[in-house]
Amino acid sequence: MTEPTRYADRPEWSDVAPIEQYESTTPLAPIFYTNEYKDATNYFRGIVKIGEKSGRVLELTEHIIRLNPAHYTAWQYRYETLIAIDSDLRKELELMDELAITHLKTYQVWHHRRLLMLKIREPLPELEFIARTFKVDAKNYHTWSYRQWLLAYFNDDELWSAELDFVEDLLYADIRNNSAWHHRFFTVFQSGVHEGEEDRERVLKREMIYVKQSISLVPNNASAWNYLRGILEHNSTPYSKMITFVEPYTLSMDEQTADLVDLDNPPPSKGAHLPCALAIEFLADIYEVQGGDSMLKATELWKSLGNEHDVARKKYWEYRIREGLRALQA
DSSP: OOOOOOGGGOGGGTTSOOOOOOOOSSOSSOOOOOHHHHHHHHHHHHHHHHTOOSHHHHHHHHHHHHHOTTOHHHHHHHHHHHHHTTOOHHHHHHHHHHHHHHTTTOHHHHHHHHHHHHHHOOHHHHHHHHHHHTTTOTTOHHHHHHHHHHHHHHOOHHHHTTHHHHHHHHHHHOTTOHHHHHHHHHHHHSSOOOTTOOOHHHHHHHHHHHHHHHHHHOSSOHHHHHHHHHHHHHTTOOGGGGHHHHGGGGSOGGGOOOOSOOTTSOOOOTTOOSSOHHHHHHHHHHHHHHOTHHHHHHHHHHHHIIIIIOGGGHHHHHHHHHHHHHHHHO
């Protein structure tokens, strides 16, 4: 592949004095930049020194960003140039659509979009764009952070109106998508009361039904159990209120006794891998809080986790046992 013409060989750049990156004569860990990258960044430093803001600066910074999308100084200077020359920010956003898909996991791409959106102030199409990026990677931290910022900053009922349906679609596609579970909690409990969600008792009941049914379908899903914990803690509800629901998940399939389906406490689905270590941990936490003789029940459950159901964390469960027995003796 032929490299583009160096800036040093372009007549239109002859008025700029390139500045090489400063390094000592014997750098400890020199970075072996390509000649193309060194040439472009040398001229970028020259531009920054004279403070030029122009169309060719946009071309130069785009070139550098394509070579190194994490070059935050190039991103910042590009934004300052866009504002200084009154550039078309919607056209810039179109370019960012391409770069965001190509460099999803680069923070600077999303920060630049945020700066643009503060000026453009049209968040709804951004939510649609983000939905398209989730088809590439539905768990990218930077994308989720940007979506939550859009929703919280503009905080418009129209933006929030379809958010629960949106996240349900993602969870339907992948019930173990921890990012989607986190966003559901953010949408329902951490971003204020939205239109149609004013009856908080109804909302709480809906979420309890949803998470219990999810656990029933896929018991060994840490994201759903964490969501259940989050709901209880957010609403100051003791874990012990869940004991009827949790206990069947701590037993093997052969030990299941329920003949009738309890809609408030759905049982494990047929074929579920039981006992569920996450349920055993949950039940042990209930007994630990109760204290007294219940602490001995907790230590027995921790032993079962360390010896059989969660051997990878054996040392951790042994620690919990020691702390539990110490609390009994206090």
